Amino acid sequence: MxxxxxxSGFILLFLQSCGSLKKSIPATGEVEDQSINSFxxxxxxxxxxxxxVQIRSKLSTNIGGKSVNPTLRLYIEKDKLMWANASILGIxxxxxxxxxxxxxxxxxxxxxxxxxxxxxxNEKLKxxxxxxxxxxxxxxGQLFLIEPWSSYSLQTTSDNQYALEYKLNKELxxxxxEGKYIHTFYLDSNYRLLQVSILDKSSATSxxxxxxxxxxxxxxxxxxxxxxxxxxxxxxxxxxxxNNFDFSQMTPPFRIPDGYTLRALD
Numbered sequence: 329m330x331x332x333x334x335x336s337g338f339i340l341l342f343l344q345s346c347g348s349l350k351k352s353i354p355a356t357g358e359v360e361d362q363s364i365n366s367f368x369x370x371x372x373x374x375x376x377x378x379x380x381v382q383i384r385s386k387l388s389t390n391i392g393g394k395s396v397n398p399t400l401r402l403y404i405e406k407d408k409l410m411w412a413n414a415s416i417l418g419i420x421x422x423x424x425x426x427x428x429x430x431x432x433x434x435x436x437x438x439x440x441x442x443x444x445x446x447x448x449x450n451e452k453l454k455x456x457x458x459x460x461x462x463x464x465x466x467x468x469g470q471l472f473l474i475e476p477w478s479s480y481s482l483q484t485t486s487d488n489q490y491a492l493e494y495k496l497n498k499e500l501x502x503x504x505x506e507g508k509y510i511h512t513f514y515l516d517s518n519y520r521l522l523q524v525s526i527l528d529k530s531s532a533t534s535x536x537x538x539x540x541x542x543x544x545x546x547x548x549x550x551x552x553x554x555x556x557x558x559x560x561x562x563x564x565x566x567x568x569x570x571n572n573f574d575f576s577q578m579t580p581p582f583r584i585p586d587g588y589t590l591r592a593l594d
Contacts, residue, residue, distance in 0.1 A: 356518060359484040364478070380577045406464075441584045454560060539551040550573065
């Protein structure tokens, strides 16, 4: 079990009832021209309402040309913490606890651990916008806006989607600015996120995030599948296939075992 694949795979990502995902629910209705403020209000009205969620999923990664496919348990205490446990054949390979301060994680095979702020994620992605809130939003199929709402323009596409586009995209194509990204969010007519495309011209790194198999559980929309494609000098893929949701609270177990060595971040 490769330590880099296990830790990086779920970290990069990374309701009072239970629900297994069933057949996806297609979008209904047509997109319509509207102001950015109206769109923002309509979008926020569709966000799921929950306090806790446990998600069982299949994690498939291909990082550095090597693949691994553990089972992933993900627990989110909304806006406070995330806990993840990756295992193969029921044996824990890696575990992580993420809050607003950063990430702690350990890997059992070589007995190492990490303790880092969010620079860990951003260095891996060659970006600088990931924080707790955006990571939680990314995993749940919610808009992880990089700039304020006023920095975006809204268009409707010929294939019945909303395109929320960063206003500086065209300018950045020819004159990149450090810390600024060419990016667009695509949503369906029910304000469910379908795709995000992000390009950093300075590092020639692009990220594409795709959301599929949208479900409705307890009246809330959740994606059934999240696929992340990172293209730089190499191409890495991370795919999360959610198959069961439980909206009950838990006390996530996390303690770095004695004798583990702090791993240098590179």
